[in-house]
Amino acid sequence: MELLDILTNANFWAAAVRIATPLIFGVLGALICERAGVLNLGIEGIFTAGAMAGWMAVWLGASLWGGVLAAALTGAAFGLIHATLTVPMGLSQHVSGLGVTMLATSAAYFAYRTALPDVSSPPRITPFQPMDVPLLSDIPLLGPALFQQTALTWLAFAMTALVWWALARTPLGVALRAAGDNPDAVDAQGLSVYGLRMGAVTAGSALMGVGGAFLTMSAFDAFFFGMVNGRGWICIALVIFASWRPGKALLGALLFGAFDAFQVRLQTAYGGQVPGQLFLMAPYLLSILALVLAARRAEYPRALLVPWFKGQR
């Protein structure tokens, strides 16, 4: 009855939420970009750069929140590059996005190596500590899962609500969704398509940067090469799974986190009998399955990937 043991184990749920946290930031960020009509494949690199920048800021003496800010600004900067290339210049969003991923990743590694030319073991910082909310954290299962997390996880939940509110209930959110559905409508009402799209990509990329920072400032306490390890791509898939809705994005990230945490535990339980790679594969396989099921009904922002130029048809 290993399976049941895992599912009733508080550690498992806590791990699921922990794994989900950077994905929540990432998927929210990608969702904002895409709602405005711009695919941001720079996410994988922006994660790396955010992870690096947050950690580096703290290592250089900034406060933890100072590090988060540094990560957000770094993400925003790379987002601005992507936005400039794809929005006013109208270049291929795929090419520009992959370019930004390569650029941001290399820039992060370069900065790390330049700052620390000859260390063998990466220097550590004191990361965010889990906040033990009294009473609430004693609730079985839910308590440890939700109330023994770091402040960044809470920030991720808060951001979900905030992004939902902004998109659904504010004039800016309505305009942003219109920009991703029919930019001509936005232009015809006297708003700036360029402004909205660039703003969305920059803001979304800032969120991605914070997602990266979670890795070095909460999940771990140092920066490693290759530590992002495809999380960005997962987010891109999760946006579709979420049908571009923040609430479902949160759900999707948590689901993936649960799959991943489950997989690790299965591996320890059954590792002897089954090749480990099978377990590693499982969360991705399940994500693909969930995607296939969810994406059939997905309604794309109609202007996603389509560049728009003023005064052309």
Next chain:
Amino acid sequence: MPPTDAPHVLRLRGLTKRFGPVLANDSIDLDLRRGEILALLGENGAGKTTLMNMLFGHYLPDSGAIEVADGADGALRALPLGRPQAALRAGVGMVHQHFTLALNLSALDNILLGAEPLFALRRRTGAARRKIDAIMARTGLNVDLDAPVGRLTVGERQRVEILKALYRDARILVLDEPTAVLTPQEADGLFQTLGAMAREGLSVIFISHKLREVLAFSHRIAVLRHGRKVGEMRTDEADLPAIARMMVGQDVESPPRPPMTPGEPVLELREVTLAGAGGRAGLRGASLRVHAREIVGVAGVSGNGQAALAALVSGLAAPEKGELLLRGAAPARFDPAAMIAAGVGRIPEDRHHDGVVGSMTLAENLIIERLDDPAVSRAGFLRRGRIRAEAERACAAYDVRGQGPDGAARLLSGGNMQKLILARVFERAPDLILANQPTRGLDLGAANEVARRLLEARARGAGVLLISEDLDEILALSDRVVVMHEGRLTEAPARDRAQIGLMMAGRGAEEAA
């Protein structure tokens, strides 16, 4: 008729716009008075949309000036160019040829988009709703404000577009081919509303290819040709031939329809039942016969099963009940390839979407229905030289004007795109031609050209099934008229406008007589 001494509200002077080699607008002057309805006419590509897009700030003119009476004092002031925001503020509203609505937003959101301050923590829609409700009550332009626009019908979407302009207190309303997508009833309703609003002081410019509605509803007519304004006249002094002459530059005659003896049936439907796609009306026991050397017109308000009928005859759907016979034999399969092989030629309703592949060249578009024809390909390779030579010839024969056989089809104007499709269909000498709204959005000259080709095909021995919302077109071309209502087809006993109109509304033939 508004007093001709009403104050001016708009003055365009010397507006010029060039797109690469094309001089789309050449120094155009235009005036508009308060409460006036001006119809802007011209052939496809004459530059009507371009002119209006400059007025609204979508395009920046190369030269020229625009003055609008933007305040209470009624004085004309220069409008900052190239900025929709400025035009909206000055009271200019525009309903575009291709709607500018975000389909994922509600009607209310579309109307308020850009009208409320962008940076606010939440939206205050109460006052806005009241204002829109008042406008709807005054004008009769009713829509469900909370429905996503994607779920509204075309007519409702257009109402949202007009509400958008009125909500911004438009005093000048521009409508670019507002009736191209409306049923005749909806179009009449729209013009009633516009007329009432004009009497209250709204000034209207509308673009249309339908001269009947221009004559019925406008006060003044301005005509563009090849980017220049070639004339203006008062509507009460204008008549159809005069307008047509001014638009085309020469007399326009609709092609004659000599009587003919119909031959064998080429298409027969026997009690066909078929569900409509996507919740639209299907066919319910529809029977029909089209003979060789005969044009059969299908009249009816769109949405009564025309789409299903077209899908059936083009092989996109199979009958659920009943039979379809081509020259007396059932087709091998119900798919487009089999239907084409059985001698069906199709002029689809949406030429941009289903008619051509926009990114492919004219030559490629011409052969796309017969890739395995030995004249086109041998051993799996296209015979490029031959294809090109044939395309040259077809483009010349059908007068397709554009950048030649190697230009992309998407760059063609609507009329030329339709001629390209005609070339592809008629070159195969089909037995049956399905012509679905073949002249929608086409100017007079291009529409006549389509009519002439259809009559030519009939003389050659083809049967034509003509589906159209335009009753004038049906009456002008058809030997017989059948009326489509709720998935059934009824033969009209006579070619009588009023009677057919009643049958379109669902009365039986005897009742309507």
